Amino acid sequence: MSGFKDKGFADRLGTADKARKAMLERVRAMPSADDPAVIERKAARQAISAARxxxxxxxxxxxxxxxxxxxxxxxxxxxxxQEQRLAEEAAQAAERADEAERGAALEAAQKAARDARYAARKARK
Structure with missing residues (x-):
């Protein structure tokens, strides 16, 4: 275990300080809002948003x-x-009227035949 090195408090403080300085440099390296590249990216994003x-x-x-x-x-x-339904209902109503008319004609024919038989029977007596 000869490769093991115990870091002390000062080493940890130095590492933290280096990390803070690196973050500060990254922030300082960022382009400002009036940089042409930033303006171009913003315009591109707005164009994409408008197209969307x-x-x-x-x-x-x-x-x-x-x-x-x-x-x-x-x-x-x-x-x-609705038009088809109305046409079907009209056809059914016409069929019922024809059926009723045929029924009435049949009843009239049957009554006439019955009356004729009754009259013939009366005439025979």
């Missing part, structure tokens, strides 16, 4: 247009279904 916002607005308008189209299609489909 424009794409978001376009997606939103597309979504709204799709919803309007779907609502229009739904209303047209419901109108067609």
């Amino acid at each position: 916002e424009a794409r978001r607005a376009e997606r939103e308008s597309d979504r709204i247009a799709a919803q309007a189209r779907e609502a229009e299609e739904r209303l047209a489909r419901e109108a067609d279904e």
Whole structure:
């Protein structure tokens, strides 16, 4: 264990001081707000942000247009279904009226035949 070296308090203070100085140098090395590179990066970020916002607005308008189209299609489909339902109901009503008319005609024919038989029976007596 001859390679082991116990660091003392002064060594630790020196290391901490070096770390503080390195951080200070990094902060001082950062470009200022009026540096052309910083201004260019800021403008690029703003352009990206504006493009992102424009794409978001376009997606939103597309979504709204799709919803309007779907609502229009739904209303047209419901109108067609309503029209078809009304046509079916009218056809059913006409069929019921025809059925009632045929029933009434059948009853009238049956009554006429019955009356004829009754009259023939009366005439035979």
